Amino acid sequence: MDKVAEKVILVGVETEANYTQFEASMKELKNLTKTAQGEVVFSLTQKRPRVDSQTVIGKGKVEELVQLIDAYEADIVIFNHELTPRQNQLIVEAVGIKVIDRVQLILDIFAMRARSKEGKLQVELAQLNYLLPRLIGQGKQLSRLGGGIGTRGPGETKLESDRRHIRNKITAIKRELKEVTAHRERSRQKRQSSDIFQIGLIGYTNAGKSTILNLLTTAGAYSEDQLFATLDPLTKKWQLPQGMIVTLTDTVGFIQDLPTQLIEAFQSTLEESRNMDLLLHVVDASAEDRLQHEQTVVALLNDLGLEKVPVLTVYNKSDQIDDIDFVPTLFPNVLVSAKSTLGKEQLTRSVREIMMELLVPYELDIPTNQGQQLSDMTRHTLLLSETFEESENAYHVKGFAKKNSKWIRSLEE
Structure with a gap:
């Protein structure tokens, strides 16, 4: 029998600082909740110059939230803002049900999606680091509330146990990660010292990177229409029509306001991209906020020191747009549909042209x-x-x- 989806109320505050992307961000929060297997029953939004320092939404709205929780029989409240430990505690005391923020939600999805040992360790480390300062007052709430969204991964261990236990766990994970990372580094150097041309797939989450990997390599990577479908870098061989073998590495999708904990946690995953000969930046050409997605990825590439790696922008999902009205913003680029064989030919041709410039x-x-x-x-x-x-x-x-x-x-x- 399928587990009943948790009923979720989303909360967001439109401020002077975030009004330009507020709507897109709330929509994304809804998609993230769906990915975490929650059912959004209501979205409570509010406009104010800045968030309330104590409860984010202020006293009046908290009362309204309590009534909404009763009316919709909600199980969990998810805020579209990073909550401080104090804010989280005050809101929980006021509403009496589980309260998490956007960062915890993303960490939770990462915990669901991680497949490799390294991926799981990285998520766990990020979760524990995030939970450590938030342990005050969480004991009663967590033991009473049991599992569900926001408690996957280490969240299901006894979080009310003392901080020393968590600190020890963090130290142990860091040690284990060092070993796993060293092993990955050895494999990477092996690949580097060979004559193999390496291509990395990057892009905003859900742009179609895994679909493109499958199209070119018949890799069978997980490519559902979900946010963060891929978490562990997956490297596959791709044989070009002339016979040359290159490697294609799929990486984790980027997202607006990707929590810093995650950038740190997935540093080694993204490190893979640093040694690539070419990056394919996959963009969903049909996305409403395509420009925002592009800017997010380009900014993150710069943050990660990848601006020197050559990039070919692959505008994907051309079957969902009107080609005539489409105006590309990043160059060089190619417009394809990863669902068609013609798309495969166009992409292969463009990659080959870029390779001839680089080799x-x-x-x-x-x-x-x-x-x-x-x-x-x-x-x-x-x-x-x-x-x-x-x-x-x-x-x-x-x-x-x-x-x-x-x-x-x-x-x-």
């Missing part, structure tokens, strides 16, 4: 008795042409390869 051209003669070398070149370089020269008894090949690859080094020697 170094070569021209070589390979004797016929070195067939193995020719097949290696087909797999590891972008081979443009190979012609058999009878007089030389050799193949004359032209193509492009990575600057530090053995093919280019052999030419320089």
